[in-house]
Amino acid sequence: MTLTAVAPARPRSISRALIPLGLVFLAVGLSTALVLPFLSLFLSTEVHAGPVKVTVFLVAAPLAGVLSSSLVGRLSDRWPIRRWILCGAALAGVAGTALTAVVRDYWVLLGLAVTATALANALFPQTFAYARQVLERDSPGRSAIGISAMRTVFSLAWVAGPPIGAFVLDFGGFRLVYGLAAVMYALAALIAALGLENVAAPAPAAVEPDAGPAAPPAPATRGVLRLTALAFVLLQVPMTLAVQALPLFVDRNLHRSASDAGVILGLCAALEIPIMLGLGALTTRFRLRTLVLAGGACGVAYYAAALVTPNIWVLGVAQVANALFIAAVSGVGISYMQDLLPGEPGRATTMFTNTFPIGAVVAGPLLGVAAQIGYRSAYGMATALCGAGLLLLILAHPAGRRR
The missing domain is CATH 1.20.1250.20 (MFS general substrate transporter like domains)
Structure with a gap:
C-alpha cells in the first residue's frame, strides 16, 4: 500500500x-x-x-x-x-x-x-x-x-x-x-x-494572486510569517513570566499568602475556558486577525494593571482581561497562523506551538532579573513585551486575507 x-x-x-x-x-x-x-x-x-x-x-x-x-x-x-x-x-x-x-x-x-x-x-x-x-x-x-x-x-x-x-x-x-x-x-x-481515519494530504495552496475569487488565498510571505511568529513569541513570554512571578509578587509586594496566588491562577483558568469557547463562536462573525489583536490589547491592559495594582482585589478583577488575552492568543491564534499557510496545517500549527517553549526559555532569565530588582518589575517587562508583540502583529499584515 x-x-x-x-x-x-x-x-x-x-x-x-x-x-x-x-x-x-x-x-x-x-x-x-x-x-x-x-x-x-x-x-x-x-x-x-x-x-x-x-x-x-x-x-x-x-x-x-x-x-x-x-x-x-x-x-x-x-x-x-x-x-x-x-x-x-x-x-x-x-x-x-x-x-x-x-x-x-x-x-x-x-x-x-x-x-x-x-x-x-x-x-x-x-x-x-x-x-x-x-x-x-x-x-x-x-x-x-x-x-x-x-x-x-x-x-x-x-x-x-x-x-x-x-x-x-x-x-x-x-x-x-x-x-x-x-x-x-x-x-x-x-x-x-x-x-481516527487517514485524511488526504493537504491540497497545495494557490500561488497566483489573480487566480479568481473562488481560489484559496496564497500563503503569506516569509516576511509576514517571520514577523507573526516573532510576535507570538513576544506574546507568549509574558504568559510564562507572569505565572512564574505571581506567587512571589503576591507574597513580597502585595503581602498576601501563596494560597491567594493559587486563587488568582484558578480564577483565570476558570474564566479562560468559557471565554475561549465564546471567542471560537465569534470567529464566524469577526475576522480572526481582529480577535487576536483585541486579545493582545487585553494582554497589555492586564499587565499594565498588574504593574500598578495596590492590592490583590484589583489583580483579581483584572483576570477577566488576562483570560481574554490567553484565550485569544492561545485559541484563535492557532487558526490565524493556519490561515497564513493554507495547505500546510502541520507546518503552520508547529510554527505557532513552538512559540510557547521558546517564550518559556526566554522568560527564565527575565524572572532572574525580576528577582534582583523586584517582582513588580516582571509585570513591567511583561507589559513592554506584550506591547511589542501587538505592534509586530499590526505590522505583519497579510495581504488579501478576509480572515
Missing part, C-alpha cells in the same frame, strides 16, 4: 469526526499536566541534580521539542500520514515516560528528553493540524470554532492534571506519576490507531 492510497472521506458529522480526536487531546493534555509541573522537583529530589544540571535539562528539553516538532510538521504536510504520526508520537511518549518512571541516571534521562520526549511533543501541533484538515473537509466555515473547542479540551486537562498529579505523587511517588502518564500516552496511541 502506498502513502497516497487514501480512501475517499466518508460523510460524517463534525461531532462524530472530532470526538475521538477530543479524547486524544484529553489524554495528551493529562499526560503532560501530570508531569510538567513537578519536573524540577523530580530532577532535584529523585535524580539529585544540582541547579546547573536542572537548568540545562529545562532548556535542552523544550528546544529539542521545538526542533523535533518542526521537522515532523514539515514532513506531515507532504503525505497522508498524520494519523500514523499521532500514533508514533504517542508511542514515543509511552517510551519516554515509562523509562523515566524507573531510570534515575541524569544523563540517560536527558537523552530521553531530547529524543523520545521531544518526539512526543509533536502530538500537540499534529492533533491541531489533523483537526484543521477534518474541519476544512466537513465544515470549512466553522474550522476556527472547532480548533477553539479542541484547545478548550486541552485547557480542561490542565485544570485537572496538576491536582491529580499531586495526589498521585503523595500516594505513590514519581514512579506512579510517570507510569500514569505512560498510560495516558498509550491511550492516545490506541484512540489514534482505532478511532
Whole structure:
C-alpha cells in the first residue's frame, strides 16, 4: 500500500469526526499536566541534580521539542500520514515516560528528553493540524470554532492534571506519576490507531494572486510569517513570566499568602475556558486577525494593571482581561497562523506551538532579573513585551486575507 492510497472521506458529522480526536487531546493534555509541573522537583529530589544540571535539562528539553516538532510538521504536510504520526508520537511518549518512571541516571534521562520526549511533543501541533484538515473537509466555515473547542479540551486537562498529579505523587511517588502518564500516552496511541481515519494530504495552496475569487488565498510571505511568529513569541513570554512571578509578587509586594496566588491562577483558568469557547463562536462573525489583536490589547491592559495594582482585589478583577488575552492568543491564534499557510496545517500549527517553549526559555532569565530588582518589575517587562508583540502583529499584515 502506498502513502497516497487514501480512501475517499466518508460523510460524517463534525461531532462524530472530532470526538475521538477530543479524547486524544484529553489524554495528551493529562499526560503532560501530570508531569510538567513537578519536573524540577523530580530532577532535584529523585535524580539529585544540582541547579546547573536542572537548568540545562529545562532548556535542552523544550528546544529539542521545538526542533523535533518542526521537522515532523514539515514532513506531515507532504503525505497522508498524520494519523500514523499521532500514533508514533504517542508511542514515543509511552517510551519516554515509562523509562523515566524507573531510570534515575541524569544523563540517560536527558537523552530521553531530547529524543523520545521531544518526539512526543509533536502530538500537540499534529492533533491541531489533523483537526484543521477534518474541519476544512466537513465544515470549512466553522474550522476556527472547532480548533477553539479542541484547545478548550486541552485547557480542561490542565485544570485537572496538576491536582491529580499531586495526589498521585503523595500516594505513590514519581514512579506512579510517570507510569500514569505512560498510560495516558498509550491511550492516545490506541484512540489514534482505532478511532481516527487517514485524511488526504493537504491540497497545495494557490500561488497566483489573480487566480479568481473562488481560489484559496496564497500563503503569506516569509516576511509576514517571520514577523507573526516573532510576535507570538513576544506574546507568549509574558504568559510564562507572569505565572512564574505571581506567587512571589503576591507574597513580597502585595503581602498576601501563596494560597491567594493559587486563587488568582484558578480564577483565570476558570474564566479562560468559557471565554475561549465564546471567542471560537465569534470567529464566524469577526475576522480572526481582529480577535487576536483585541486579545493582545487585553494582554497589555492586564499587565499594565498588574504593574500598578495596590492590592490583590484589583489583580483579581483584572483576570477577566488576562483570560481574554490567553484565550485569544492561545485559541484563535492557532487558526490565524493556519490561515497564513493554507495547505500546510502541520507546518503552520508547529510554527505557532513552538512559540510557547521558546517564550518559556526566554522568560527564565527575565524572572532572574525580576528577582534582583523586584517582582513588580516582571509585570513591567511583561507589559513592554506584550506591547511589542501587538505592534509586530499590526505590522505583519497579510495581504488579501478576509480572515
